[in-house]
Amino acid sequence: MLSRNDPDRIKIAFDDHRLVADAGLILPVTLAHHLGLGELVDRHVDLGDAPGRANAGDKLLTLVASALAGGDCIDDADGLRAGGTERVLGCTVKAPSTLGTFLRSFRWGHVRQLDRVGREFLARAWAAGAGPGDDPLTIDLDSTVCETYWLAKEGAQRHNYAGQRGYHPLLAVAAGTGDMLMARLRKGDGPTRLGAPPTSCGRR
Numbered sequence: 001m002l003s004r005n006d007p008d009r010i011k012i013a014f015d016d017h018r019l020v021a022d023a024g025l026i027l028p029v030t031l032a033h034h035l036g037l038g039e040l041v042d043r044h045v046d047l048g049d050a051p052g053r054a055n056a057g058d059k060l061l062t063l064v065a066s067a068l069a070g071g072d073c074i075d076d077a078d079g080l081r082a083g084g085t086e087r088v089l090g091c092t093v094k095a096p097s098t099l100g101t102f103l104r105s106f107r108w109g110h111v112r113q114l115d116r117v118g119r120e121f122l123a124r125a126w127a128a129g130a131g132p133g134d135d136p137l138t139i140d141l142d143s144t145v146c147e148t149y150w151l152a153k154e155g156a157q158r159h160n161y162a163g164q165r166g167y168h169p170l171l172a173v174a175a176g177t178g179d180m181l182m183a184r185l186r187k188g189d190g191p192t193r194l195g196a197p198p199t200s201c202g203r204r
Helices: 022-036 037-044 056-068 074-081 085-089 096-104 110-130
Strands: 139-143 168-173 180-184
Touching: 022 037, 022 056, 022 085, 037 056, 056 074, 056 085, 056 096, 074 085, 074 096, 074 139, 110 180
Parallel strands: none
Antiparallel strands: 139 168, 168 180
16 A cells, blocks of 8 residues: 555555465475475474574475565564465464574584485475486586675685676576576585586486
8 A cells, every 4th residue: 555644655555364475485385395395394404503503394384485575684584474375375484583593503504404405305306297207317516606796705705707606506497498407506606516526417
């Protein structure tokens, strides 16, 4: 609705607890639950004694839903708590402050745990019919540069070949569709070939 005091601004208000924000999330979160994303996170992600260790599955599902809804920062996840949205997401939507504590609990070694979650989730999706089937599949391996702006970030303290400070992940992409199959996080000063097989790509 438009504000009478400030007609140049639009205020979004929920006046019924049954209303759902971003109802388009119902399909992707239903798929995520059918494939057991939250369960995979709870099984494989171990944050030790870190403050954000509890209920990792719900926290990751909250972050995924927020990103799908267009969120580009932690605070945007608060929009998922409006109206009856939480009831259709199938998880307990966590507050931005809780999500921040969760994300700050990760260290370099936890990336491999998330890699395993991604691999098993993709395998389940392909087994459910999302894969290429019997058609040939070409996988392209390439690196990219993810610049960061905080000098204390683990693995991102040194400059890469492009003169930027950040990470230098290796990506595996399905040729033709552009679907991301895997991403291997590497230090910013890692060479382009680091983590790639010694043979050429294009295998199934």
